[in-house]
Amino acid sequence: MSFRLSVFLLVLALLSACSSNGLIRPGPTEVDGLSLRPSIAWSQRGAKGERQWTIDGPQLNALEIYTGIKDGEHVFKFDVRNKRDEGLLFRANMNTLELQELIIAGLKEAGAVDPQSQQLSPAKVGNLDGFRIELRFANAQGLRYRALGLGFIANDRLQFLLYYAPEEYYFDRYLGEVERLFAGVRWRD
């Protein structure tokens, strides 16, 4: 086997180890330092730091799980986290109002139309202080979405979960599951 081919296969193996597409079964599970306890099965795709869970497909319901966002990195755009974007970056000393701004700006940049915060409240994630945010936005075709987010900073890094679904029927359909999931989120340092 040539040296180049060996390196290629090694890189491929490492990448496969990072990404984990497949089924998340009900029961306790670990996702990039977070302990979660879904009560129904979700499909997962993505890689460490940015996972997407869904039940009926991401257009109908999605739970995005962003973890380990460092000072100076993007929240949503995993692929460009280290590239320049004046302002739209997480800072470890941000207060909850600034995090709300960052999330709304990030959603806009990701293509959400007119994202609006409906409620921003303090939240506890185990012993850690966090926040809970409720949002509304539309996609480019005008379909209205609702979203529920849970975030906290641990070790100067932002962890953020965002559930979103079309506000008609789909958002409420799994809201109970997401509320239970959020209530049970724990950070395993």
Next chain:
Amino acid sequence: MNLRIVLASTLSALLLACAGTPPSPAPVNYQPSDASTDEAGLWAQMVKVEQTLAHSPARVHDAGLEQYLLEVSCRVAADYCQDLRIYLMREPFFNAAMYPNGVMIVWTGLLLRVEDEAQLAFVLGHELSHYRHRDTLARWRRIKRTESILAGLSVAGGAFGAGLVGVAGAISGYAALFAYGRDLERRADDYGLQRLQQAGYDPSAPGRLWSAMWEEDKVRDKELLSGIFGTHPATEERATELTQRGAELPPGDSQRERYQQRIAPSRAQWLDDELGRRHYIQSEVLLNRLLRQPEADATTRYALAELYRLRASDGDLQRARAAYDAVLTDPNASPNAYRQRAQVRTKLGDRSGASRDYAHYLRKVPDAPERPVIEQMIEQLESGR
């Protein structure tokens, strides 16, 4: 002369010779009559595009403002008025575009930057030129022709073993395409200026507009993607030429007051969208220009304070604090200024001032969606945590 250079030059000349005849100007109320033509196909595509635009959530549903845009475009377009349909889209960039079927898109970032009706009329006249001269069709045909010739060049270059011929031909081909695009823009500027003058508007408007755009373009951070221009960037040449030509023409109306009255209710939202681009160096140039205008108000001063707070570079927090102070002397200032100043005061170590500002904000906006978080912040500030 080197054989490759001769070949490349010959092929480049061939490209130019095959440029084709541009379409004749569209008469009033024009529609392609032959459904089998490429133009009819293009129009059919545009019907779908227009449906998407009409139902896009980015479309601004402000009947008064759309009606105003139509009125100005009709003053400029005269006979062609009935052919035009305008869609105002909420996008914070300086852009307007004309489709071959008379659909015109105007972005809110353009309206934020335009200072008076004469400047708007020039932009609309410029776009009208693209419609009247069927420029979309001309460019589309040109692109198709260039690409097929370049594909031929690539095959020929390979067959002759002269890779450089293909490269040189391609460079010439694309350069010719871009030059053609610039020619169409120059003609549209000429036409816009001519229409502006015929409608009795101030001919200095285009020069003033493009000089202002050039100021913003000069400071653009090329590593950031969010430059303000949706299509072609401003150039110093364009600003200079339009300024000179405007000075040679008899004066006209700017209709500044009427324009400013029309956009005033939307300015706060457009400024917020502008800051959302996160290209602060350009936004700072724009905001400082807007603040020099007679219409400058608390809304624009608030946007500048927000820019400093969000950018948070050296000295920005102090600048933001001073700017919020100035905003809050105006009784019409947004109560959000208290909440934002509270954040800045916290960072500057003024905890009691921050707590007072948060409390003041909650009194002004009792049903604020972030009330629980602000109440927690007040508690932390007052308890010294």
